[in-house]
Amino acid sequence: NVDIKKKQQQEAPTPQNTPIFSAPISRPAATVEDDMETIQTPGTSLLGNNAQLMSMLQGRLGNLVGAPSNYLSTLGPDVRRRVKGLKSLQNKHSVLEADFQKEILALEKKYLALYTPLYEKRAEFISGKTEPTEAEVEDGVSEDEEEDEEDEEDEDKDVEKVEGIPEFWLTALKSHPHFADIITEKDEEALKHLVDIRMSYFDKPGFRLDFEFSPN
Numbered sequence: 001n002v003d004i005k006k007k008q009q010q011e012a013p014t015p016q017n018t019p020i021f022s023a024p025i026s027r028p029a030a031t032v033e034d035d036m037e038t039i040q041t042p043g044t045s046l047l048g049n050n051a052q053l054m055s056m057l058q059g060r061l062g063n064l065v066g067a068p069s070n071y072l073s074t075l076g077p078d079v080r081r082r083v084k085g086l087k088s089l090q091n092k093h094s095v096l097e098a099d100f101q102k103e104i105l106a107l108e109k110k111y112l113a114l115y116t117p118l119y120e121k122r123a124e125f126i127s128g129k130t131e132p133t134e135a136e137v138e139d140g141v142s143e144d145e146e147e148d149e150e151d152e153e154d155e156d157k158d159v160e161k162v163e164g165i166p167e168f169w170l171t172a173l174k175s176h177p178h179f180a181d182i183i184t185e186k187d188e189e190a191l192k193h194l195v196d197i198r199m200s201y202f203d204k205p206g207f208r209l210d211f212e213f214s215p216n
Contacts, residue, residue: 101205109201123196128164169194 072080124130132140170191173179183191196212 105201105205112199112201119198126165126168127195167192169197 072083075083121130125132170188173191174183174188190213193213193216194211195214196210198210198212199207200210201207
C-alpha cells in the first residue's frame, strides 16, 4: 500500500496568478531607483514569444544594471525631474495594480461559488456515488460518439461493471502538458487513489488545495 494521508493540503497565494513553473523573468514591476543601480522588468508573454526582442532588451538592460550609484547625480536637473515624474507614475501604477489584483480575487471567489455545485457532482460521478441523468448523458455526447453508439451498446454487454470512473485524476493529470513529464511511477501508485481535488480561499489573498485519497 502507498502511504498517503486521506486528505493532504497545499497552500499557495492565488489560483489564477500562480504559475505552475517559475517564469523566465520573475521580477517585480518596473521601478526607477534613486541611485539607478537596478532596473527591474516584468516578464510578459509578448516578450517571451519574441526571442530576438528579448535578447536585445536583456543586452540593453545588462549595460544598465550595475551602473554607478551616483548616476542620477550626473544627469541635468531637467532629466532628474523627469525621472522623479516616472517614479510618480510608477507609484500610481502600483496602486492600480493592487486594486486590479483585489478585483481579480473577488471575481475568482464569485465564480468558484458558481463552479462548486458542478465540481461536487463531478466528484459523485467519479466515485460512483451517483449516476448522470439521461439528459446529462445526452448533453455530453458528441456527434462522433453518436455514430458509434450502437456498437458501444453491444460491447458494453460483455464488459465487467465498475464503480465510478477508475483512476480519473491520474489520467487527467498525466494528460496535462505541465504535469505529464513530472509524474513518476511512484506518483502514479499514489494518484490511483486520488478521488477529489478541491479549492477554497482564505479570508486574506491566498487559496488552499485539498487532495482527498481513498483508503489504500
